[in-house]
Amino acid sequence: MADQCLLGQLEDLDVAVAYALTANTVAEAVQRHDCDPVAAHALGRAMTAGILSAASLGDAQRLNLRWAYEGLLRTLVVDTGPDGATRAFISPPHLAEAEDEAGLYGATGNVQVVRSRKGAVVAHGTIKADLLDVVEDVNHFLCISDQVESAMAVTIAFSSDPTNPVSVCRGVLLQALPGCDLLRFQRLRDRLYTPQPRALMARREESDSLVENILRAIVQDEAPSLKIRLRQAPAPFFRCSCNREKMGAILRALPYADRMDIVRKNEPVVVSCQFCRECYELSIEECIQAWNTPTAK
Numbered sequence: 149m150a151d152q153c154l155l156g157q158l159e160d161l162d163v164a165v166a167y168a169l170t171a172n173t174v175a176e177a178v179q180r181h182d183c184d185p186v187a188a189h190a191l192g193r194a195m196t197a198g199i200l201s202a203a204s205l206g207d208a209q210r211l212n213l214r215w216a217y218e219g220l221l222r223t224l225v226v227d228t229g230p231d232g233a234t235r236a237f238i239s240p241p242h243l244a245e246a247e248d249e250a251g252l253y254g255a256t257g258n259v260q261v262v263r264s265r266k267g268a269v270v271a272h273g274t275i276k277a278d279l280l281d282v283v284e285d286v287n288h289f290l291c292i293s294d295q296v297e298s299a300m301a302v303t304i305a306f307s308s309d310p311t312n313p314v315s316v317c318r319g320v321l322l323q324a325l326p327g328c329d330l331l332r333f334q335r336l337r338d339r340l341y342t343p344q345p346r347a348l349m350a351r352r353e354e355s356d357s358l359v360e361n362i363l364r365a366i367v368q369d370e371a372p373s374l375k376i377r378l379r380q381a382p383a384p385f386f387r388c389s390c391n392r393e394k395m396g397a398i399l400r401a402l403p404y405a406d407r408m409d410i411v412r413k414n415e416p417v418v419v420s421c422q423f424c425r426e427c428y429e430l431s432i433e434e435c436i437q438a439w440n441t442p443t444a445k
Contacts, residue, residue: 149354151385153203153232156378158363160371162328163336166203166321167359168384170196174304175314176386177236180425185306186243186252188313190221192304194282195236196319198226199384200300201286203321205230205263209270212262215282218254220246224282227423232382235389235423253280259289283319290323297324299337303349318349320362332370339366388424395419395428396438410435 154167174192177183183191194215202211207230215224220243228234246252257277263270273293277285283302290298302319322340324333339345345365348358360376367374398419402410410417416429430438 151383153199153381153383154359154378155203155381156376157325158322158367158371159375159377160373161332161336161367162325163333164204164323164325165363165376165378166200166319166323166381167362167378168196168199168203168319169317169354170199170319170384171314171317173199173234173384173386174317175312178313180386181238181241183238184242184244186246187221187238187241188306189304190224190243190252190282191236191238192314192317193302193319194224194238194286195226195228195234196302196304196317197283197286197300198228198236199232199234200302200319200321201290202228202230203381206265209263209265212264213286214260214262215257215277215285216260217252217257217277217280219250219252220254221252225423228384230382232384233387234384235386237422239422249280253277256280257285259285261286261289261293297328297330297333297337298322299333299340301340301346301349303346305350305352316350316352320345320349320366322366335370336366339368386424388421388426390421390424390426390428392428392430392434395421395430396434396441399430399435399438400441407435407439 151172152169156165174195178188198213210229213226223239226236258274259277260274262272275289275293279285279288283300287298287300290296299322305316306313307315345362348362416431418427418429420427
């Protein structure tokens with residue numbers, strides 16, 4: 149199944165909808181970072197939450213989400229945009245030692261969200277990640293920091309095929325529009341997490357009617373003549389923006405003593421991108437050139 153993203157509205161309820169199918173995008177990230185199943189579960193759900201949150205942004209905008217927890221899972225970053233281009237990393241990528249959610253997330257954490265346009269920050273915020281779940285913590289940010297009533301759910305499942313490790317990854321985001329009845333929206337939010345829509349989201353196969361069936365299972369009798377309007381948005385895909393010049397910027401952050409140590413050894417320096425794991429070998433001449441290049445402001 150090809151990844152896809154749909155945007156739309158439940159017109160009679162004044163509710164915006166985002167739907168994303170992300171199995172291929174998540175699978176590439178999982179393979180690049182050599183994630184074990186526990187880390188893959190967290191990474192895939194976080195990536196899908198980011199894709200859903202960014203799908204309705206304006207052109208040339210980017211969304212960067214950073215989770216930091218006190219448990220075995222320390223850091224998770226997703227960088228995505230409305231064009232579908234997404235990259236992510238998780239640290240550490242092996243989390244099987246966590247015996248339960250308390251061991252995985254710890255006592256608390258925080259979520260930082262940065263929106264940018266053409267490299268310039270247009271909005272940012274940080275909240276406590278006390279719900280201790282990557283999807284629920286982002287949804288909480290949307291409700292509290294963005295002040296938009298939201299409901300988000302992501303389902304992920306894996307296969308035994310190492311070349312195609314993610315069999316299903318789907319997400320749904322509902323957001324209240326101006327004029328929405330918030331009591332009714334709360335009922336939709338509650339039903340999003342009930343067995344019927346979750347079972348539909350977990351289906352291995354995709355069909356033309358699946359998204360509508362999921363939404364109708366959430367709405368039920370709230371709007372007997374429900375009108376669902378959906379349109380195709382750019383499909384998500386894994387893409388990293390790293391290059392040799394950006395790796396030079398990393399070298400410019402090294403202290404003077406470390407730079408001198410590199411020069412004394414007179415050996416190429418290997419720098420790895422944390423998002424895609426691509427390795428760049430820079431010669432001593434390239435290192436010196438990077439150090440002599442002024443940092444862009």
